[in-house]
Structure formats: C-alpha cells, structure tokens
Amino acid sequence: MASEENVSQKTEYMDPPSRFYRKGRTVCLPPWNIWVRQTACVARKPKVLLLHGFPVGSYDWAPLWEGLAKEFSLLAFDMLGFGRSDRPVGYEYSILEQSTLAARLLCHVGWQEPIFVLAHDYGVSVFQELSAQHAGLFQYAVLLNGGLFSEAHRPLLAQSILAAAGPIAAPFVHRTLFKRVLAKTFSVRPSQPLIDTLTSIVFDDGPFVVPSLLRYIEERRKHDARWSCIATEHADRICLVWGAADPVASTVPLAFARKNARVRVRWLAAVGHFPQWEASAATLEAILRAFTLQGPAGTSHR
Secondary structure, eight states: OOEEEEEOOOOOOOHHHHHHHTTTEEETTTTTTEEEEEOOTTTSOOEEEEEEOSSSSSGHHHHHHHHHHTTTTEEEOOOTTSSSSSTTTTTTHHHHHHHHHHHHHHHHHHHSSSSEEEETTTTHHHHHHHHHHHHTEEEEEEESSOOGGGGGOOOOHHHHHHHHHGGGGGGGOOHHHHHHHHHTSSSSSOOHHHHHHHHHHHHHOOOOOOOOHHHHHHHHHHHHHHHHHHHHTHHHHHHHHEEETOTTTTTTHHHHHHHHHEHHHHEEEESOOHHHHHHHHHHHHHHHHHHHHSSSGOOOOO
C-alpha cells in the first residue's frame, strides 16, 4: 500500500548542535562512553527508540524532536563512532556491535519490549540486526531512507572508494570533498549553513572515522539474506516514509513491495536521502500518521 505526501514546503532546522547535545548525557557501556538523549517516560506515551543514519549521528533527529516528544517517550543515542560518543581510531566498526550497544542501552534505561522504532539509513541496518537478535523487540517500526535490501542500495562512488580504502583514507578526506559528497544525497543543494553544521559535527566533535564506519556497506551484502527476512516477514508492522528523489535508495520500497506487497509506503515527492532535513514538517506528519493510524491491527495508541 503506497501513498504520497504533499511536500509543498521544504524546511530546514538550524538549532545549533550545542543546544541539542546539552540536553543529553553520557552513559558508560563498558568499554565505551555513549551519548544519550531521553525524554521523560509518560505512561500514556508509547516508547520510541530512534536509530540515526550515516554520517552525522543523533543530531539528524533535531528537526523532528519536539514534534515527536509531544506524542512519544523518546530514546536516542549516538552510535559508536558518531557524534559525541566514543570514536576509536582504526577500529573495525560493526552493525552487529551497534545493535548490541542498542540492546544494552535499552536494558540500562529499563525499557522493556515491545517498543516502537524509528530508524534512518545506517540505523535501518541496525534495526534489522537488533530485531534478528531480539525477536520480540519491536511492536511497530517506521523506517526512513536506508538500505533495507542490498540489491536496491546504490552507494555513491565516493562512499564505495572510501569503504574499500578503510582507515588509511581518513587523512586524505578534506572538508570540501566531504561537503560535496554529502550535498549529493539531497534532492536540491542544501543551504551552506546546514552543510557546514553537519560537517562540523563529523570533523570537529572527535576523530574523523567515516572511512572505517563505511564498512557497513560490505556488512549489508554479507548479511543481506538474514536482514531481508526481518523486513519481509514483518511487513505488516513496518511503514516506510521515503524521499522519492533519493540517489542512494529510491528503489528500496519497490524492492520491498516485490517481496511482500503488504508493506506500507508514504512517499515524499521531490525529497532526497535526508527527509528530516529537506522536508521536516511533511516527514514528521508522515511519521506520526504511520505510528498513530497504522499500528498493529490498525489501532491507534491514543
């Protein structure tokens, strides 16, 4: 089932990262220090775990945070190698480890299954692995643009080159190149302040480990059969909110529909790989509608 959201007004959120990050805290999940932001748990509000994308971190949720917090209890964290969490240099980052950290964090804060999940990009793969490890984890999931299926994921050439080179490429990636590649994932060139802000988080908040993180592309290929089953077997509990002009993953919903026609898709016309930045209002509306109106058995949490 597919629908198309009206995206007549594109918006960009520009609250500084310092304001977003100071509302969180650092949690020690030995041996790592992980940055976490959580809203107060309210009995009437469903719990939503937010799994961010590549390459920035949880700040990608900033445009949606206040709107989501009105309806849900939220838990977000910077995964290992991202944002304000530890960024070990020369490390073999792994989706499997990120998923284990997510499970440990849920235990640390006392969240019990089942929960709602909102994931984007890299976080989609973490969601798939987390769900494979913990069968009863999620009640319902909303997924933004990401590589659900390896055959439908088209990394940019620069990403593939950096992934192949690994950590040795890090000293050769300058800000200008990074900004150029990041901008290509948007449907239209983002504003310079936004690109500068996102780039600053990646370069200035810790060591530059992007090439090491990119090994997730190969992980997707390696675990594709296992991760694909999670999506196709639970299609009735998944809704895709998808930027239709994504140069990296625009065909993923079509691949999903071929595997299981029950999947729900809310297309965002003329929006690229980062819906929350390109069309925050329409993305928030689509997410809220998916969670509240298309929950299990068509029920609403209200």
